[in-house]
Amino acid sequence: MQKQKNVAIVGSGLVGSLLAIFLRKQGHKVTVFDRRPDVRTVQFSGRSINLAMSNRGWKALREAGVEDEIRKLALPLDKRAMHVEGKSVYFQKYGEEGEAIYSISRGVLNRKMIDLAEEAGATFRFEEKIWDVDMPNAKLYTGESEKSPWTEYQFDLIFGADGAFSRTRHKMQRQSRFNYSQHFIDVGYKELTIPANADGSHKLDNSSFHIWPRGNFMLIAMPNLDGSFTCTLFMPFEGQVSFETIKTEEQIDQFFETYFPDIKDEISNLKKDFLKNPTSAMVTIKCFPWSYYDKITLVGDSAHAIVPFYGQGMNAGFEDISVLNQKMNKYGDNWQMIFEEYQNERKPNTDAIAELSYQNFIEMSSKTADPLFLLRKKIEKKFAQSHPELWAPLYSRVTFSDNAYAEALETGNFQKSIMDRVMKVPDIEEKWDSEEIENMIIDLIKK
Amino acid sequence: MQKQKNVAIVGSGLVGSLLAIFLRKQGHKVTVFDRRPDVRTVQFSGRSINLAMSNRGWKALREAGVEDEIRKLALPLDKRAMHVEGKSVYFQKYGEEGEAIYSISRGVLNRKMIDLAEEAGATFRFEEKIWDVDMPNAKLYTGESEKSPWTEYQFDLIFGADGAFSRTRHKMQRQSRFNYSQHFIDVGYKELTIPANADGSHKLDNSSFHIWPRGNFMLIAMPNLDGSFTCTLFMPFEGQVSFETIKTEEQIDQFFETYFPDIKDEISNLKKDFLKNPTSAMVTIKCFPWSYYDKITLVGDSAHAIVPFYGQGMNAGFEDISVLNQKMNKYGDNWQMIFEEYQNERKPNTDAIAELSYQNFIEMSSKTADPLFLLRKKIEKKFAQSHPELWAPLYSRVTFSDNAYAEALETGNFQKSIMDRVMKVPDIEEKWDSEEIENMIIDLIKK
Numbered sequence: 001m002q003k004q005k006n007v008a009i010v011g012s013g014l015v016g017s018l019l020a021i022f023l024r025k026q027g028h029k030v031t032v033f034d035r036r037p038d039v040r041t042v043q044f045s046g047r048s049i050n051l052a053m054s055n056r057g058w059k060a061l062r063e064a065g066v067e068d069e070i071r072k073l074a075l076p077l078d079k080r081a082m083h084v085e086g087k088s089v090y091f092q093k094y095g096e097e098g099e100a101i102y103s104i105s106r107g108v109l110n111r112k113m114i115d116l117a118e119e120a121g122a123t124f125r126f127e128e129k130i131w132d133v134d135m136p137n138a139k140l141y142t143g144e145s146e147k148s149p150w151t152e153y154q155f156d157l158i159f160g161a162d163g164a165f166s167r168t169r170h171k172m173q174r175q176s177r178f179n180y181s182q183h184f185i186d187v188g189y190k191e192l193t194i195p196a197n198a199d200g201s202h203k204l205d206n207s208s209f210h211i212w213p214r215g216n217f218m219l220i221a222m223p224n225l226d227g228s229f230t231c232t233l234f235m236p237f238e239g240q241v242s243f244e245t246i247k248t249e250e251q252i253d254q255f256f257e258t259y260f261p262d263i264k265d266e267i268s269n270l271k272k273d274f275l276k277n278p279t280s281a282m283v284t285i286k287c288f289p290w291s292y293y294d295k296i297t298l299v300g301d302s303a304h305a306i307v308p309f310y311g312q313g314m315n316a317g318f319e320d321i322s323v324l325n326q327k328m329n330k331y332g333d334n335w336q337m338i339f340e341e342y343q344n345e346r347k348p349n350t351d352a353i354a355e356l357s358y359q360n361f362i363e364m365s366s367k368t369a370d371p372l373f374l375l376r377k378k379i380e381k382k383f384a385q386s387h388p389e390l391w392a393p394l395y396s397r398v399t400f401s402d403n404a405y406a407e408a409l410e411t412g413n414f415q416k417s418i419m420d421r422v423m424k425v426p427d428i429e430e431k432w433d434s435e436e437i438e439n440m441i442i443d444l445i446k447k
Numbered sequence: 448m449q450k451q452k453n454v455a456i457v458g459s460g461l462v463g464s465l466l467a468i469f470l471r472k473q474g475h476k477v478t479v480f481d482r483r484p485d486v487r488t489v490q491f492s493g494r495s496i497n498l499a500m501s502n503r504g505w506k507a508l509r510e511a512g513v514e515d516e517i518r519k520l521a522l523p524l525d526k527r528a529m530h531v532e533g534k535s536v537y538f539q540k541y542g543e544e545g546e547a548i549y550s551i552s553r554g555v556l557n558r559k560m561i562d563l564a565e566e567a568g569a570t571f572r573f574e575e576k577i578w579d580v581d582m583p584n585a586k587l588y589t590g591e592s593e594k595s596p597w598t599e600y601q602f603d604l605i606f607g608a609d610g611a612f613s614r615t616r617h618k619m620q621r622q623s624r625f626n627y628s629q630h631f632i633d634v635g636y637k638e639l640t641i642p643a644n645a646d647g648s649h650k651l652d653n654s655s656f657h658i659w660p661r662g663n664f665m666l667i668a669m670p671n672l673d674g675s676f677t678c679t680l681f682m683p684f685e686g687q688v689s690f691e692t693i694k695t696e697e698q699i700d701q702f703f704e705t706y707f708p709d710i711k712d713e714i715s716n717l718k719k720d721f722l723k724n725p726t727s728a729m730v731t732i733k734c735f736p737w738s739y740y741d742k743i744t745l746v747g748d749s750a751h752a753i754v755p756f757y758g759q760g761m762n763a764g765f766e767d768i769s770v771l772n773q774k775m776n777k778y779g780d781n782w783q784m785i786f787e788e789y790q791n792e793r794k795p796n797t798d799a800i801a802e803l804s805y806q807n808f809i810e811m812s813s814k815t816a817d818p819l820f821l822l823r824k825k826i827e828k829k830f831a832q833s834h835p836e837l838w839a840p841l842y843s844r845v846t847f848s849d850n851a852y853a854e855a856l857e858t859g860n861f862q863k864s865i866m867d868r869v870m871k872v873p874d875i876e877e878k879w880d881s882e883e884i885e886n887m888i889i890d891l892i893k894k
Contacts, residue, residue, distance in 0.1 A: 180629050
């Protein structure tokens, strides 16, 4: 058991709430600040992508003792349902029998996590805005506005769980020798909804992650418990087919009629929601160091925001907390060691999942129409199926294991280097499923 | 001639002052703000590396009509003087006959540039701190502190020339889709001084850039007009030989005795200055976009801070202003076009000089002790000398021409790819100066 500390968490999102539960279990006094209103009292934003809880997320929830509560909110998806133009829907299994990712609405999960943190004894202060952080003294300053009078709070420890645009990190960034980058991609997203049938059932298969790939844009849909689907349209901000060129009701209508005729009529309030819901940007954020002595550390998106194309943002954030908790158990009251080992262990792994997520974006947005890329995927898949002991699919390593992300990336790069050589074989289009190619891959792996 | 605008420049450094001169020549009303005191009234900081003006810098000064004034402050350096341990000093010419870089003290140049901008009719407001920028309305807010009452200024255009830690960019960074990175290197620097002889003459050759390379640290010295040299010690912050391990007078004494015995006694107040002068960090900053509609743009370090190992920081900033002026002449009052074409033209070039400067740092800090690296340089040099039409040295392209930095980088990468192959030739150590290697390089270039 650690010596009791007076702890502030900035941000009542998923990662902040989970951390509050762990810190309460260690016996600390926990206050969670959030500049926004309590999500339990307001309509959720209309700008969220459904979450895909996988192995790492569940592991952290299990350690926090709240896994069973959260399982009730989640729907298992064991496959992709591919809605390709001019083809019937077909399915791609994610992994082995029993392996699945779990669809959860961000709003539903966040409300529940705050309930659970409150039950564990954490205090939440909503609509209280942090304007400054005194890092050496672990003080927070809150107030109505930047120029209004401020209230000062003294803590022992401060955790920045305030997301991609973290105020806590913003303060750390003004230090010398603080490395930082924010890189936006040229694709935005918009939330849409497919409501339940009148009897409450789902309009599409509810154990699938639905994808309508359309070259450099795509629609996805993930089921909710109430029978609805949360849909997300990913599309470039600018260009020929882009958010910029689809502005009027007529243009919206025509766009969906052209590209998504099979699902268009199922999306409720299509035109209204399209115009009302914001077009959101996606960013990769990296920084280092995450910690300031034994006073402050960053967790989740504030330390490492990633693009959502691997479904690992929340899982990576939850894994942060799991690792932090390990370090607390290992180092007791030596918070400087806890923070240092936590950041040093997590940094290469969160860089790796950032890279993997970005690679997935590039693949999805520019390569899915390339026949050579599709051939490469076909060769990999065939080989993995006949030699599972030699070729673990990257997706499974990331999603259904808790092996370090950095190892998954390394293996992925090794597999990529092999496939680069395979694809250079003359006439690969003809002999891709030959014994020659199979043996070539085996030789390259064993070298 | 453009329609007169009411223009603010944030920052009275070298680039801000030069921009003020150009804008006055176009007939604009110009106010320059600086949070620091007037450099003409105070001792300069003790944290500056001498400047090396080269082709691009002179070109911009010539266009501003102030080249001759500045020439008077500069000393031409046509060669490096290498002070290698256990060897006599030897010299390396920078370029062709008549090619030189020009050593100028930052303080001396900055004072003169402010004088010239004032003479041109710009107004300077020193010790006035900008706290906020209203970007859509081109308003600036200044005040004693962030929380004190603020003064509001209305302008037509605002230029952020406020350096690597720009407040103007800081505001732009809060926009969605603003890409930004700051990356610090693990090496710091400290300013030291070699004073003039009693008769005012220089203690070392005053037409050389002096370097004492020592593996992962080094000392440099550049002459000033008054007979002194400004020295800079570059050294890792942490590690076996590092700023961290040299803290006491005794340690300083021993360090210089061990590594710089030939120059130790010439450095004035060595121990006092070493302890008093700050150890400064070096950062590469990249961002995009630089401009906000027809209201705001960034120039110089605020848009693209680089590490100093190519001597191009100021030159790149001055080239920004030269390009901005071209665009003003081309587009007249269409400020949105001016800003857009300026940033689109400059961005790949400033990224390229950032990359080249960083590569030079890596070479200087980790490769100068590698015999294969030195052999590579020897082969390149020999080939360049016998085939000047086929192999222009990268340094000359960057320093003595105004070809785009991006082209210089591209050529450099091409030359590197050739040398990578040359270095793989078996027994290259024996046959490096053979006709076989010479012909191999020619073939690779012509392919």
